Amino acid sequence: MRMPQCSFCSERSVIYIRDKGWHLCPEHFREYYLNKVRRALNLVKLKKGAFMVLGLSGGKDSFAMLSALAKLKGEYGLELMALMIDEGISGYVEPRLRVFKEASEAFEIPSEIVSFRDHFGYRLDEMVRISMSKGFTYKPCTICGVFKRYLLNRLAREYRADYLATGHNMDDEVQVFLMNLLKGNLANISRDWVVSGVRLHEKFVVRVKPLYYCEEKEDLVYALLEGFKPPEVECPYLLYSFRGGLRRMINALEYLRPGTKRRMLALKDALRPNLMPEEGVSIGTCKECGEPSSDEVCKTCQLLNWLRS
């Protein structure tokens, strides 16, 4: 019985890159993966000596990003800080906090944990209960996403970060692209790239996605090779997510036609410059909290007002 061997050396393979027909051993896979991260970082045209805050969740993408950037920080002259938001999901967040603490210590990156409760007065579990009692107007992923984006940007700015990096991967990008297509939201497609938030508002920290070209499965394999122990508890609110169905459809297509996700991302990147340019989008300031907002009152304040009402 013959074990698959790396296409570039005689070592044992750990992953088969289906659309390229390559088998890769741990070392060649690490090189392949880090080159994808470099490809994204090179598009950002990072300032030398820049300070980058990494918004992490304690999951595989976070771990992979933290590990990859810890390896590449010297090459790009980056100063890093790991930031985790504790949303307040009982039973789910605790193992992730543990992964986050252990990983930032292991990779010697200074870290900070902040919570929804400290900043907004509620844990996500409480917010979901309130939403359910009011007819479930806002789904958990909507609430979580709005508060997390707000907090990450505000804190990164307060830490005087030049960049805010998140662990969005190729799968996330393709899913969001399809969701925006289904909604006919061309403006969002035009804004969504490796780097965003550059000219929209002075209070936006430039957001970067180092894992933009990395597939979800590659993130997990990289993280496992780097010592990641996946927490075995799943988010209890996953069943309310619209993206789950879309993800399954895209992955079914990827299995039938390897490279589907890569081609869809390339299509989005080719279309993007021809859609609405960022200069054309006006972002105002929330009259309640002073943070960037496309409405008079930002989504975060709207949600907080609704939760308190």
Added chain:
Amino acid sequence: VGCDEPGITVKVLMGNRKFEVKVREGAVLEDLLKALKLNPVEIVGMRGNEVVPDDEPLREGDIIRLFWTVAGG
């Protein structure tokens, strides 16, 4: 494969679940995943501390831990 047919038995660990699956001799990880109605694009398998590629042959008595890539980003 059916209970009376020749094949190999592997133990599968997934989250908190443990179960045994009988697959045909020469089956690879991808065959096991398809038998479990799982999409290989969404799963990473490990044998002990080693990550296993989808086309790696399985052996009698293997203990394979499966990780769902979708689980909490």
